[in-house]
Amino acid sequence: MLLSAIPNCNSSFISTAPSQKKGKQEAEAQLVVKTQQELKFVQRLAPPLFAAFLALSPIIAPPVSYGQAIDVQRGASLFNRACIGCHDAGGNILQPGATLFLKDLQRNGIDTEEEIYRITYYGKGRMPGFGEMCTLRGQCTFGARLQEDEIRLLADFVKSQADQGWPNIGNGGD
Secondary structure, eight states: OOOHHTTOOOHHHHHHHHHHHHHHHHHHHHHHHHHHHHHHHHHHHHHHHHHHHHHHHHHSSOOOOOHHHHHHHHHHHHHHHTTTTHGGGGGGGGGGGSSSSSHHHHHOOSSSSSHHHHHHHHTTTTTTTTTOOOTTTBBBBBBBBBBBHHHHHHHHHHHHHHHOOOOOTTTTTT
């Protein structure tokens, strides 16, 4: 009634307010749907992109085979379990000149897998031996011993990390 009393009043102006609100809600809903679709796309794409990044990274030397990749993971796991307490990131918290970096290993005459194996098995200086048959009094660890194949794997892992300058090994599959 009021509208008919006011001359030149367009009733469509008043009735468009609810339709504008409805149009805005539809636009927001479409934006939410589009954002969710983009998020799903990124979530599907992220793992292969991350794998490609790691594979092409100059820091990581890719393993030759799947078996070698498993050995690297097992070596990292053993290192994290038995060695990281003193040799975090290849360093040495007890004896700074006896790190696991290639220059220190070479200077100390321990630059082969066999030498690393021997010291890991029997110990030397402040480094305790971890071998099952380590019998030197006071030189062997009081903790858990490692099997011979585990020490070989650990020696290979330490040598390969030293050759690469100890890139970040993360949690190594623990």
